[in-house]
Amino acid sequence: xxxxxxVVGAGIAGIxxxxxxxxxxxxxxxxxxxxxxxxxVAQLSKTFPDMKCAACTLTPKMIExxxxxxxxxxxxxxxxxxxxxxxxxxxxxxxxxxxxDESKCTGCGVCAQHCPVEVANDFDERVGVRNAIxxxxxxxxxQVYVVDREHCLKCELCQNVCTNKxxxxxxxxxxxxxxxxxxxxxxxxxxxxxxxxxxxxxxKCDNVITGLVLERLLAKSGPxxxxxxxxxxxxxxxxxxFIQCVGLKGKEAGNLYCSKVCCMYATKLAGLLKEQxxxxxxxxxxxxxxxDGDGFEEFYEKAKNEFDVKYQKAQVNEIVxxxxxxxxxRVKNLEPNENVEDEADMVILSTGMVPATSGDFGGxxxxxxxxxxxxxxxxxxxxxxxxxxxxxxxxxxAESPKDIxxxxxxxxxxxxxxxxxxxxLEKTNTLPVKSSQ
Amino acid sequence: MEQPxxxxxxxxxxxxxxxxxxxxxxxxxxxxxxxxxxxxxxRIIRVMCSGxxxxxxxxxxxxxxxxxxxxxxxxxxxxxxxxxNYMMERRFAFLKEAMDQLGIEPERLRLxxxxxxxxxxxxxxxxxxxxxxxxxxxxxxxxx
Numbered sequence: 001x002x003x004x005x006x007v008v009g010a011g012i013a014g015i016x017x018x019x020x021x022x023x024x025x026x027x028x029x030x031x032x033x034x035x036x037x038x039x040x041v042a043q044l045s046k047t048f049p050d051m052k053c054a055a056c057t058l059t060p061k062m063i064e065x066x067x068x069x070x071x072x073x074x075x076x077x078x079x080x081x082x083x084x085x086x087x088x089x090x091x092x093x094x095x096x097x098x099x100x101d102e103s104k105c106t107g108c109g110v111c112a113q114h115c116p117v118e119v120a121n122d123f124d125e126r127v128g129v130r131n132a133i134x135x136x137x138x139x140x141x142x143q144v145y146v147v148d149r150e151h152c153l154k155c156e157l158c159q160n161v162c163t164n165k166x167x168x169x170x171x172x173x174x175x176x177x178x179x180x181x182x183x184x185x186x187x188x189x190x191x192x193x194x195x196x197x198x199x200x201x202x203x204k205c206d207n208v209i210t211g212l213v214l215e216r217l218l219a220k221s222g223p224x225x226x227x228x229x230x231x232x233x234x235x236x237x238x239x240x241x242f243i244q245c246v247g248l249k250g251k252e253a254g255n256l257y258c259s260k261v262c263c264m265y266a267t268k269l270a271g272l273l274k275e276q277x278x279x280x281x282x283x284x285x286x287x288x289x290x291x292d293g294d295g296f297e298e299f300y301e302k303a304k305n306e307f308d309v310k311y312q313k314a315q316v317n318e319i320v321x322x323x324x325x326x327x328x329x330r331v332k333n334l335e336p337n338e339n340v341e342d343e344a345d346m347v348i349l350s351t352g353m354v355p356a357t358s359g360d361f362g363g364x365x366x367x368x369x370x371x372x373x374x375x376x377x378x379x380x381x382x383x384x385x386x387x388x389x390x391x392x393x394x395x396x397x398a399e400s401p402k403d404i405x406x407x408x409x410x411x412x413x414x415x416x417x418x419x420x421x422x423x424x425l426e427k428t429n430t431l432p433v434k435s436s437q
Numbered sequence: 438m439e440q441p442x443x444x445x446x447x448x449x450x451x452x453x454x455x456x457x458x459x460x461x462x463x464x465x466x467x468x469x470x471x472x473x474x475x476x477x478x479x480r481i482i483r484v485m486c487s488g489x490x491x492x493x494x495x496x497x498x499x500x501x502x503x504x505x506x507x508x509x510x511x512x513x514x515x516x517x518x519x520x521x522n523y524m525m526e527r528r529f530a531f532l533k534e535a536m537d538q539l540g541i542e543p544e545r546l547r548l549x550x551x552x553x554x555x556x557x558x559x560x561x562x563x564x565x566x567x568x569x570x571x572x573x574x575x576x577x578x579x580x581x
Contacts, residue, residue, distance in 0.1 A: 050514070052514075053552040054554075059466065221467060
């Protein structure tokens with residue numbers, strides 16, 4: 001029998017790594033802490049530089065991972081403890097209670113129709129709302145509802161209306177243990193929290209939003225049906241400012257590394273904005289820029305010349321909200337060097353990436369971190385996937401900020417490395433293969 | 438062949454939809470999971486790419502009694518296989534002409550681009566297509 005692998009994090013990198021290993025015939029446990037797989041890419045409207053719809057790349061992969069005979073999806077689960085046993089690992093996985101039986105829920109949604117609670121939807125970056133019993137987004141995988149006990153009124157309406165008796169508000173957390181020969185860590189990133197840069201007023205001014213909020217506004221399946229509106233009054237914005245390097249590069253609140261994707265995603269979003277609102281005046285204020293990929297420079301030229309997006313090398317020092325909810329920008333232009341004031345009716349903060357985990361998963365799985373606390377390979381000068389623990393590999397934005405293409409490539413690399421280890425274990429037959437569940 | 442007629446029953450067409458795996462099938466999926474309503478007249482067949490469709494598939498569908506055929510693919514420039522949807526577009530022009538000569542209304546065949554994010558557009562397309570085929574009536578090959 002073939003040994004199994006473990007993939008931590010089911011974003012695009014984790015899904016890809018799991019698919020690669022599963023296609024080679026290895027059993028893969030794909031662990032995701034959220035109720036659905038998909039990760040950050042699921043939130044995006046389009047991808048750069050080809051401007052393809054992000055869902056067209058991701059959704060078929062999510063479904064493939066769900067249907068793959070060798071992949072065991074463990075959503076809403078977390079790694080609790082990892083112990084080494086010979087050349088293999090014993091992994092304890094906590095299955096958080098969904099309060100809905102995965103084997104019984106058909107995803108019909110009747111429970112959510114009856115739920116009296118409405119709370120901000122994190123998947124829509126808190127622009128839209130969801131119920132206390134919910135599915136994170138409509139094409140979530142698996143199509144199984146989950147109860148948010150923090151906001152649940154315990155009215156038990158959902159439990160009563162479910163014809164399949166899938167809702168079980170008494171469900172308890174469960175711990176399972178699996179034996180694996182290799183682990184791929186693909187825990188991804190979080191966007192930098194712009195509340196830490198108080199001068200930008202995010203969270204206080206309705207019309208200061210982040211790039212991810214704009215992604216949700218532009219998404220056809222998003223809370224506004226794909227229309228960009230000001231959150232203060234629902235008007236169509238006419239003067240839009242993007243602020244680059246938020247939380248990064250020399251700001252006191254932030255970090256000292258480049259997130260590598262913000263220049264491109266801001267350019268992409270600016271282009272999509274101009275496509276939707278041709279009369280809008282869009283300016284990107286950037287203290288520094290980076291376009292290092294195939295077709296990136298051409299993409300930037302196209303945005304500048306064809307879509308008439310303005311680029312201004314500047315540092316924005318402060319944003320002040322006016323009574324009209326318009327925003328006054330105090331800008332320090334860098335070329336030429338001067339202080340100016342500008343007005344915008346919508347500001348988009350291009351927030352950088354910060355790692356989603358500390359690298360400590362419990363037990364022996366404690367990984368080295370490097371620049372910006374991202375996970376670091378044992379010897380980054382040799383390869384970026386092999387860690388200091390034999391049999392553990394890195395993939396995706398958990399290792400360093402990177403775009404989708406590079407995340408997927410790194411996932412292929414990590415899966416190739418992991419499958420080499422698993423094949424060796426299979427030949428020497430050193431792994432106790434039966435897992436206890 | 439004379440078919441037994443039920444009294445005053447509205448004609449319910451059978452429409453065959455070929456959806457590509459990458460964009461439009463995922464779009465159809467999204468329409469379902471988002472709970473958009475559309476008529477039940479459509480039978481979906483998933484193909485890896487709209488470019489996979491041999492013109493004979495479509496002609497066979499009409500020969501075997503489909504009242505309409507809908508082909509959906511990725512938006513121009515979005516094709517997972519780079520140019521499959523462009524190939525389909527060229528076959529589509531040919532097919533329209535062939536159908537005209539065979540005596541099948543070319544309007545029974547439709548080609549549209551649906552992305553994985555356009556669940557609502559998919560549902561609207563099915564509603565619209567069903568409506569149009571209803572107006573056209575049954576496939577003439579069925580009664581010939």
